[in-house]
Amino acid sequence: MVEATIRDVARRAQVSTASVSRALNGVNNVSEETRSRVLAAATDLGYVPHAGARSLSLARTNAIGVVLPDVHGAFFSEIVRGMDSEASKRGYLLLLSNMHGVNPQPDSVLRAMRGRVDGLLVMAPHLDAETLIRALPATTPTVLINGPGELHDYSNLRLDNGAGVDALICHLTSLGRRRIIHLGGPRNNVDAQERAAAFRSAMERYAPGEDILDLPGDFTEKAGEETIRRLLSQGVQFDAVFAANDMMAIGVLQALKKAGLQVPADVAVAGFDDVPLARHLDLTTVRARIAELGVRAIARLVEMLGNGDPEPFQELHSTELVVRGTTDPRSLGRGPR
C-alpha cells in the first residue's frame, strides 16, 4: 500500500489536481461544492500532502538547519532546547546535524542540507573564518552563533564573554583573591579564546602586578579535576580558580574536596555558562542563558527569512555574573534556589 497522492484525491473527487490543491490550501476561487467534495475525498483516503514535493515547488521548506559541534553535554542540550521551543512556536521544523564523527569535512554536512531548509544556524567555534566561508552556502540565509568576529558579511550572534569575565574577576578581587588561576578551554575555540583574553585584561585592571596563571584545558570535567590535582601535588599556591566553563569548574570542586580544601575559604571557584547543575552545586558562574541564545538565534533567522534581502546583523548576547557559595561565603548554605 502506498500513501494517497493528490491525483488520487482528484480522481475520487472527480476534479483536477489543481482544484484539489486550491481547495486544500484555501486560497483561490473554489466553489463551496467542490471544496467539500475534495475535503471528503481527502479524509476518505487519509490523504496527507507530501511535504517534500510541496517544498520543491514552493521553494520553501519551513525547516531550519542547525549545525552544531559536539559541544559538551549541558551546553548542547540547552541550546537545542531553546531552538526547538522557538522553532515550533514559529512553525518551523529543526533539521539537526552535528559536525563531528563521520563528517570530518565541515562542508559535507552543510551540503546535505541544501534544498531541505530555508535557513541555517551554524555554531562552529572551532573553525576559522576561512574554512567556514568556504563551507557556507552563498545563497541560504545563515546566522552564525559565536562565529569568528571578522566575518562581517554574515549575521552573527555572539556571546558577550568579555563583560561576564570582567565582572567575575572584579568580584573575585574585591573579595581579596589575588592568585587566580584561569583554566582555559580548547585552544581553537572562539569562546575559550575570548574568555582567556578577558581574563588577562581583567587581571591587569583589578589586580595589577599579579602573576597571570593561565592553564590549558578542554571543557571537560576530567580536565578540571586532573589539572587541580596536579597543581596541588606540585605545591602551586592559589586562592581562586576561574574555569572557562562550568563542567571544568565542577571537576575543580571535586579535586579540591578530595584534597580536603575548603571552598570558598581556602579556594574560591567559579565557572562559566550557568548550566542547570551550577545552581545545585552552588557554583558561582557567569550566566550565558544558553537556551535563550538558541531562542534568539531562531527568532532572528526567521525574521531574516521574512525579509527579502536583509542586512547581516551582529548581536551580542549579554552575560551576567551569578554569585553563589563557591566564591561568596555569605551566600554559602543558602542552598539551591
Added chain:
Amino acid sequence: MVEATIRDVARRAQVSTASVSRALNGVNNVSEETRSRVLAAATDLGYVPHAGARSLSLARTNAIGVVLPDVHGAFFSEIVRGMDSEASKRGYLLLLSNMHGVNPQPDSVLRAMRGRVDGLLVMAPHLDAETLIRALPATTPTVLINGPGELHDYSNLRLDNGAGVDALICHLTSLGRRRIIHLGGPRNNVDAQERAAAFRSAMERYAPGEDILDLPGDFTEKAGEETIRRLLSQGVQFDAVFAANDMMAIGVLQALKKAGLQVPADVAVAGFDDVPLARHLDLTTVRARIAELGVRAIARLVEMLGNGDPEPFQELHSTELVVRGTTDPRSLGRGPR
C-alpha cells in the same frame, strides 16, 4: 543570484543532465572524459545537489523524524543527544519537533513530516493508544519509545521500569526503611504509571502490611519540594522517599535540607533516570541510560529501514539500581564518581 542546478552543470559541461547525474553519483557507465568535464563544471559553478528534489525522485530522504513531548529538561536533552550521535554516525539527519505548544493536535506535527523523512521516532508517554494510532501514518516505518504496551502492531522500545523500581524498593527495605513515600509523575504518563504500579507490588513483596503512601506529582523539582514541605508541616511520618524521577527527588532533597532533616539518616531519598545531576548530588537512583535509549531507537529504526517489510519488534531497555549517598550512609561522602 540563485544556486546552480543540474541543468546549469549540464549546459556548462556540454552534456545531458542524465550524464551529470550519472557522473556525480558514480554509478553507471560514464566515460572518464565526460566525468572529469562534469566534475570540473560542477566545482566551477559551486554546484550542490538539491536534497529535496533528490529525495522526491528517489523516494528516500536520509532523514529521521523525531517527535518528542516537552519532556522535562535533562531527559529531553539526553535522549536527543543519543539520537543525534547515532543518526549522524549512520548518515541520517534528524528532523526534530515536539508535541506541545502551538501544536495541540498530535497529528499536525506528524503530518508535517510526511515526505521529509524515511522513518519516525515517536515518544508520546502522555497519549493513549487510540489517539496515537489515529495520528500515526500507516506507511512510514515507526518506532515508538515508551508507547502504550497494547500496541502490538508497532515497534516499541520501552523502559524496564518494573525491574528498576523493584530493585530500588528491595534496597530501601533491606536498609530497614518501612514508611516509604512514592512521589508519582503525571497521571497520564506511561512511565509514571508503571513506576507507581511497580512501587505498589514491590512494597507488598518486600514490606508486606505497610501502608502504601502514594502521592501525585508532575516530574518537576518544584512539585518534589512542595509536596515534602506540606507533608512535614502536616506531621506525616516517613523514613524514605522514592520520587518517580530525579528532578522531583532533587526538590525533595532541598525541602528536607531546609527542614533540617538529615539524609539519609532521617530520610532516605531516591529518584529515577540518573540524569547527570544525580551523580553530583550523590542521589541514589535507577539508571535509565537515556542517551543510550536514543541510540538504540535510531539503530533499530535504521535497521527497519534497511529491511523491506520488517516485523514490528518489542524491546525492553534495561534499568539498573545506582546506590549513592542519599540512601546508603556507607557511600556517603565518597563524593561524585
Added chain:
DNA sequence: GCCCAAACAGTAACCGGTTACATGACCGGC
C-alpha cells in the same frame, strides 16, 4: 437579446533531480 466581466475549473508547465529506454558509435567474429 447581447456583451462583458466575474467566477470557477482544467491543462500543462514547472520545481530539480533520477532513470528506463532509445539511439548511435564502435568493435570483434564470421
Added chain:
DNA sequence: GCCGGTCATGTAACCGGTTACTGTTTGGGC
C-alpha cells in the same frame, strides 16, 4: 562486409505537488 553486442550518451517520463494561463459558464446591465 555484415551482424550482433557493448558502451556511452541523450530523450523524456516521472516523483508529488503548485500555479499561470486558458476556457467555459453564468449573470447583470443596457
